Amino acid sequence: MSPVSILLIGFAMSTDAFAAAIGKGAAMRKPRFSDALRAGLIFGVIEGITPVIGWLLGRAALQYVEAFDHWIAFGLLGALGVHMIINGLRSEHEADEEDSSRHHGFWRLAVTGLATSIDAMAVGIGLAFLDVNIGVVALVIGLCTLTMVTCGIMLGRVLGNMAGRRAEIVGGVILIIIGATILYEHLNGAMG
Structure with missing residues (x-):
């Protein structure tokens, strides 16, 4: 897997966390950088x-x-x-109801982080069948998520929920393209 594909997977996996972070940032009164970095690390x-x-x-x-x-x-x-595209297309009302029940404490952030990382676990399952260094992929996904969540919380009050959902749609499209590329390369290699 190329470094560009790994980086794209990292950003694709972080878009749902970015969307959640924008919602959290919008809900916080005035998020400080330390709050955003803490959430990004979690x-x-x-x-x-x-x-x-x-x-x-x-x-x-x-x-x-x-x-x-x-x-x-x-x-x-x-x-x-x-799935990510469908989540990105949900109405604002549905997204607001889901986000309104969440708090910003450590355990709530950890549970939200786990919920947004289930897709990364599924990607890990898919990557087990490819020749890829999972340590590098995991590190890239973690660093992309750290960056995206930190930025998402800081930008949340400015961007609001709409940009977060658009980011999740873009992430979904990227995953579909990467999946199609893997299939194409394997089938093209088998035919060639």
């Missing part, structure tokens, strides 16, 4: 660990699915991309 660590867990699960199943692993990677990335 989200980044969780988002960096979950693809490794998924990768380990995928590696355990590798011998059973090696013949069609490229279809699994394509299916997981495509399904996650579609």
